[in-house]
Amino acid sequence: MTSEAATNGELSRPGLRGREAELERLRALVRSVRDGDGGAIALLLGEPGIGKTVLLEETVSLARAHGFVVSQGRAEELHELAPLASLASGLLHGDPPLLAAKDFAHLAGHHDQRIWLVERLAQLIEERSAGTPTLIAIDDVQWTDPLSRFALNVMPARLLTSPVLWLLAGRENPDLRGDGPRTTTVPLRPLSGEALAELAHDALGGDIPEKVTELLDGSGGNPFLAAELLTGIAASGADGPEPPERLVLGVRGRLAALRPGTIDFLRIGSVLGRAFALADAAALCGRPASGLIGELEEAIAAGLLHDDGERLVFRHDLLRQAVYADLAPSARRALHREAASRLVAAGRTSVDAVPHLLKSAQPGDHEAVRLLGRAATDVRAVMPDLAADLAVRALQLVPPHDPTAFGVGEQAITALTRAGRYTRAREVGDALLARQPPLDVFARLQSVLGDTLWHLDDIHELTRRSTAALAVVTDPVISARLTARRALAQSRGRDLQEARGTGARALAEAKRAGDREARVVALWGLGEIALNAGECAAAVDHHTALSAFDAAFLPEEVVARVHLDDFDSARRLLRTAGDEPLRPAMLMWAQAGLNLGLGRLDDAEADLVTAERLEADIGVPGNLVNIRVHRGRLAVLRGDREAAEEHVDVVRAAVADRPNPGNHAAHQYAEAVLADADGDHTAAAERIRSAQRDNPFVRWRLLRTQFVEAVKIALRAGDRSLAEDLTAQAAAHASRNPSVPTAQGIAVHTAALVNADHGLLARSVRILLTGPRPLHLAAASADLGRALLTTGDAAAIPALTRAYEAYTRAGAGFEADRVRADLDRATARAGRRAAARPRPSEGWDALTASERKVARLIAAGHTNRSAAAALVVSPHTVNTHLASIFRKLSVNSRVHLTRFVLAEGEAETDADGPSGAANTAPMDNS
Template structure:
């Protein structure tokens, strides 16, 4: 009835997929409104067009099963696809898929054992798994288009929703329509992202109006009865269907999600069933959303022949429906819900126990057993605890939410003196955080603290640190500090390792708040070493000292402490760093801010190795943001973009605002250097909006990124305001010293470009004021600021200052800023009529920018060269045709063939982001700014 717009959208999606495109449909609306009916209509229309139609439904009672809705839709068919996967992914794909789809493990060759630690990083593991699943979907659609229909996603597990989020952002290169239906829940961010998918269409399915209700009910109902049924049902088709079978007045509880009369109508329908059929219906409602007669015979405890007879009755009555796969399912989730609620709780417990025993006898994996064990195991049942622990560990890397659920199930059965109890509780807390379930992570950490006595104790102190960390990630900074201070008050020995790590956490909190005085006072109260400390504790204290001294302006002291900490890190094995890894990130950031990006990059890599090996994945995002910043400083823009993207992805998975800000800000800076000003502004605005007005250092870094991006896009006034905000208006407490010099230099450049020479000179003086002789990056930027201020009044002197700045910056591993200095030197030399010097400076600047992929800065260098009446070809790092590397030439040729970035990625087995990075280098080397320019350049002689 009605649904004209919905049917038109369905037909358009089918046509697009039939033509080889990808379409995503999201149908939302209240329960019973007809979303499933529309999905069925899509299937009915797609099948005659030659589509392969695969359908699955998420289940209310199996929400913890990872990838449950995908297993329902694809599970029977994935083994047929595995042999068709490209050889390069075959064995690894089987290994990943067999952990999700039991049919792969049963029907395919056993996969090789994974390398130790191969999936230790949850982001990398999830990315690889998502890529494999996407390839599976694409392979399904190779011979004919695919309609993948997924119903009830509001009950979908987080792993399934995460994959769909990935799929709409990285669509398969084949004719695929993915149609989904769910009740929209704003508390599930992944559902919100699906509604906003770029290649998708969101359809909010509404209820019938009174005319459609009357047409639906037909002439057998009086107008008064039609109006009454419409009022009570609200025009909901499912409710209408159920209520129309009842005699008498319909009632509705305004607080109930489903009208009481609807439940009564379904129960009346069930009352007409025979006792054997009702028994089978109840057993099926407990057992699974999609079920087979054999399993229901086990669940109900009756012969399979009796189940088959009962199913015939249930099908005739319309309670259940057969499917093409040979399974059965209830005609609607509300019917299953009602049947489930009529079964006694004790009887349901026994059904789960029977199913669990049966699955264990036939050798089912722990992940299939876990759901039924969780619903039937007794306290202290060692075998059940073991099954739940094995299931949790099996999905830990790719489904942390399900893993935490099953670990929690094991905890509920563990006796108080179980040796693994505290370790598992801490594991649950970490997994919840990795899954982005910060409140649950906080509660789990607090539970450990309630379990253990106050005072001395490593496990309790570790739980307190984690509880404080989750509160910070949730934005409750004052609570975070309060947890630490409360715990410290109860510790008798303030110099024990457990207490010291808590005190260092308090130091870090003050550094983030830019309260240098408080941080210094706290750290000065901690000795450098104690006989009771292990290597981790000594390392942690040493790692934080340089940042405190640097923030306090004691640069020479900070550099000495940096050397000491770096030496300690070099001689400390990874196995002894687990407790100090969060403090180690401060050492790396200190190296970054004090102009040692190569050291920072190397040490961030080590931090990442330790965090992944020890399961501290909540630190990975911060470390990756720092690594991206180091890679940017070193001129590795392509690597930096990929690293920052991964950092943002993990931070979003954690729902950690501070880490999202870090990642977005760094992503903005990368795009600024690459010359993508609009993207740089977009990333930076998102970072600033996420940071809000908390006034901490990480928010100031977002303002700095926004200022750079705004100036790059010609928004000088707004950019200047943002740069000043990044420096906190040069008031105390303000940004760190090098950031103050950086802001001063940029403002000196901006004022010089606007012809405000006096203002430019004032900012150059500010840069001089904050620079420090022991920090070459600061003196180099200060010299560049002086060059900007002299560019119009004394270009010869400006060139000398800029050339000196370039030498300092290049010698201290800052090639991009050195390139900017060379560009300024060349421009100034040209104004001073020093043509040969200008040519040399501009050539070197172009080489730097071309080698780093800084396209817009390269274009500026080329523009200045042309103003001198010369043209110097833009050269990269190879001697191939058109000065492109082999891979760049492959990408360029595919661009000329009209391939999209996604198609190029598929053809070369690389990511779309890597293609973008190659294109930036290609544009720079060819001196073009578009794909059309690449085509023209390749057709001309090299």
């Protein structure tokens, strides 16, 4: 039957009996993507033999008939350690291939940068599908390697605006996200009795004997078992055992008719996997490949194998499992162990051998320990969870009293920590320490555990352990690392002077020892100490040295420069990150800080959303509390009380999960802002006091620019003591940073509030006019204007006008409306000028200035990457803007967006909008 017939609703082969409803759902998806409704995901889920592959193949035929470019692949059970192997099978095999092999090879060379790799893959697919709908089909996704699984969880959502249909078939719970937008889950249930009868009629013709119907009932509605059963009945009648035993016995019967060499060949093949290379099977058989031609031909003739041109493949995985199940467990284990050894001897990587080792290695197998450790190291950067599993398994194979356990255990601790499994890493370390290792080993283990304890926020224990280890260490490298860890821990303590001394000593030791890790941690610790002390210039010096030594720490330098009010340098640094940033989530966080400082609230919100999404993608929400505190503050500035509450709810949950002092302070400040907005000023002031419980308010860098608001909360609550305390802290911070206009202006502003001094308010405005932060200038100008308004001074009008315009440009509608009311009173012309109209939540007018730019570029035919280049931003930022644009405009694809933009007929290209400066200057690159 032709593909055209299939598109008209006819079944192209009997294997689709009983799947009419499922096929219609998939046909509708194909048409939807073809017609420009955006990307979509289809998950075909069910047990082995239930018909997933047949339905996938039929959908591929439908897509081709509708003009799709099709890429089709399959994941393999024993290849799940090879980074990107599963995805490569789907992207490199097509006619023509969706991606060129050289492009994919370049990407694979960067597989240690997961976020960048997935973004670049998405860009290539987006460009390839720009004018043609695309289908990417991957079978057996339950066996995808972790990097491919990560990409499959992230990329479909990233490409929802493009005409890309993802068709993923696998068993139940394949560890893929199936709850996203435009996701269709198609569970394949057992076939009905009617469908089984149709299958029987297709195979046997005529009326179906009752005995056959009874046997088919025993198949459990599994199409493959039913088809095998019908094949057997057609060949030998209806007598025999019930399925699925019939399948195993049937395969055993087929094997019995084969020559012994062929049986051995098939059994060895079943150990190697559903698909295997003839050369690997020959090596395991101990024979040349040319000596297995007869066995291969016999296996193909028996209907057990077929040759796809590159590898030999069992006709169905259930057939392979039946052959595999016929091996005694001890024989399987021995064959897997021999396969691992032969693969290594043949020059294959440890990744190829490890799946066999996991099925065969026994305690005391030192070669297995070595290979597992090597594989863990090879995949640690890109697949940290898998690396942790491999490293732990290697440790389990080391006998309890074997001295090599400490080195293997050190690797396990490192791998577990990098995978974010901190509690388990600590347990492994403590178990090793309980064996009372030699003192030099004790110190080394404590050094490795230092990173674990830092991530667990157990600063007291980190300090105690590093101090104890330093008392016995003799290795200068380990001594430098321990000293650096101790300095980092002391950055959280009260005595920052002592911390500075420890950090300087650590850096000197690191340089003498020539150890990179110690030097990085020492510089990082010194930078943290300086920032926590409010010494912005020193923080910039340390973080500049750190990022020059290790480019991964460029975001920390950006953050330090923002604290110094050096926004020009921060912007230049962000632009140097290029297309391959090492820590994109942290870089987006740094860019958000810059945009917040510049008063570009819409762009800052997009940065924060992007940073949170990128952290969620890799499962490491390190900045979640700070991100949501900022987003809550933005919501308050816009007058969106409901959104602010939602953000604080997230903060509450995150702090409960990770209760460190910094998170506590940020959380209490967020609660204070909400309580103050609700008029509960006493509760708000108490929250501010709580934020200072562990350290003064100024210690928490997130809050350092919020002194003015905190002082106002204290004064509204009648808590003058708290207001004076905060003012003194602001003054001390200003004295440490004489070249930072924001620090100077805030100090004068808080003093003016406490002392009700109009002259100080005017001075704070003059200082802040020399700085880069418009919102701080707006706050000071508003307070000055209101103070002058009470005395009838006409100078109130320009002060209030300056504040109103700054808030309006920033998109802080709530604050702008408050100032507008004061300005109307000042001019005695209330009602002559309307208050700023709040931005609607839907439609073209709901878009921010940056979103309008992105919408126009995409409507003009740009890809995310080319739009990002035109706007000097990250593709991640464009993706975030697009998600918001689609939501506000209620469109599903680029096609729909283009129609909307054209219909809107907007003529301006750079009009002023709520993002202010973002309308006249490029958005900052991440």
